[in-house]
Amino acid sequence: MPDSTLLRTYDVREERLEILKRYADLLRAWKTPADRRDKEMVRKALDLALEAHKDMRRRSGEPYIYHPLEVAHIVASEIGLGTTAIVCALLHDVVEDTDYRIEDMTRVFGEKVGRIIDGLTKIKGIFDQTTESIQAENFKKMLLTLSDDVRVILIKLADRLHNMRTLDSMPPGKQLKIASETTYLYAPLAHRLGLFAIKSELEDLALKYTEPEIFATIRRKLEESEAQRQEFIEEFIHPIRKALQEKGLVYEIMGRTKSVYSIWQKMKKKEIPFEEVYDLFAVRIVIDTPPDQEKVDCWRVYSIITDFYTPNKDRLRDWVSLPKANGYEALHTTVMSHTGKWVEVQIRTQRMDEIAERGYAAHWKYKGSSGDTALDDWLNRIRELLKGESEEDALDFLSEFKLNLFTDEIYVFTPKGELKTLPGGATALDFAYHIHSQIGSASIGAKVNYKLVPLSHPLRTGDQVEIITSRKQEPHEEWLKFVVTARARANIKNALKEERRRHFTEGRARLEKLFAQLEVEDSKLNIYTFQLYTGRRSLIDLYYDLAKDNIGLKEARECFSQNEKTNWFRRISRPFARRQGVSKSLSEVIRTKLEDKPTDVVIEGGIDASVYEISSCCYPIPGDDVIGVVDYNGPTQLHRSGCPEAIQLMSKYGNRIVKAKWTNNEPVAFLTGIKVTGIDKPGLIIDITRIITEQHSLNIRAFNMSSKGEVMEGTITLLVFNTLQLQEILQSIQQIQGIRRAARLAPGDLSPS
């Protein structure tokens, strides 16, 4: 078979020159002053990599060595790491792809380099899997290696960044997989490590492949508005410049445009077009000032800015006094410009800027000037969490890890005044587990600011928390309902699981007896049938509840009854029977469920209250894209396919998700919500109400209005028949004079009243 790559010829001399040029670039990018021995070591690493990869080419046809050279360049210039990391980056693919072994690396470059390359090779070996759960498990392993040496992760991120930059030469299928993996795992990780520049670039590159059209459109619009933006920024900073000079501050001012990805996130979240994203850019002021002057000088700059522009007092963020957990330090404020646009201003020192852009590696360089404990804290937390956890929890862990990343942080104090960082929404019990797992498990209550509160009490920044414990206490199932940290969850689950294991044998014996009593065969299939029927997630759960007498003869009889009316089979088989036009026996249905994956099952036949339930997190209405989550214990839950809750469920219980489709002629109205903003004027509410109740003869369930000055904001909950009707209503409202925007409420914003 003819292969075009075989026919290609390469200009080897040209390529050798290119390699030397890239090597020279690498040496220039290497900022830390290197002595002769360091340079020799890097040279040796390059020579070894050159030899090892000598006959290899990348998919693009380029010599393979370009890749490790570029990864080393990123490691040196964009993460700011030193000799060891540069050597490891040059060698990162050697053991995986060639005949060299780890021992060879250790012999030539020493123990440390050998260990890091070993870590990188292992990560790579397990990372090329496709399914979600394996991914999660690998991710755990990857984080575990963090405890050995953070450089493993940093080099891995550099490797991924270069692969993303050169993703064009991959086949489209692989592009998508690599891109979504990048959004899901690598970008959050980069964020957590404080590598802001790399995080943004990874997100943008991933979006370019997952949503090519959106990416191109936003980028084009950004380019088109560039000149205008520059002009605006110049005008905005003109008076500030002068004042800063007069005060004798050494500074640099720049306008920073938001990344394509974050603009897109904002458009999606607020359901607004590009033109309405007002904070497309931020003005950043970086000052050069000695460490002991940092705080004072940042506030001096703040004071100068607010001399010229009025600040929005709700949007002042002081991460100078209390840095974020990922190490970020800066002062943010949003001020009103003379053209009536809000502008975000970020104030940082050079040191803070370096940390913000390059993360912990940069942090190390400034060690001593600020605490290094946040990273250690984080690593400790992860390490503890991963200890002794079983594989089935990997996905839980992953979603919680992400959860922990994106919620805001709160700062609370121990009775001795020690500062602890917890995710927003954390409760007293989270705090207890944060201090120590034994304190968590033994806690019975807490004192927050000297007042007695239950364990479920949510904490707020500034709270001082004391935990009250009792030796008799044990973790309870209900605790899972109000803890938000991954550490607390894992600890509680483990304790509960332990208790459940103790009941395993007893429950098994009970089931055997029940089967004998009902003359049901004691087979694997029947046990599974019973587990599905009772809705227990695992055999451990099933046996626990049998042992505890939470389930028993009644359930078993219902499950295995021959009577069609009471038999559970009728309930779950309905959708299948409809699809296949025949009714099947229960065991057949279950076999089908086990054999062909039910992901493509189409639930048809309108809304039958006994089969469906509209989920109360996103309130889908006919016309929405919906999915169903099968609950073997009750009705199938319908969610809008973009509902965050549903996405989480999908990643956890892929096998219980079915595609659902609306049939069109159901005369049933569904709850939905609308949000309107506009200029407050008399008669506005009447106009809106008229459209809904008179033009469309629909019922309004609730109408909430609030106005700030001239601006009115309102939410209306109402009952509609389908999305088409909702669209019509929105359009009519939009045409009312004074209304600026009318849109459907996002999932999660609607609470029934």
Ligand code: MN
């Ligand atoms: Mn690589």
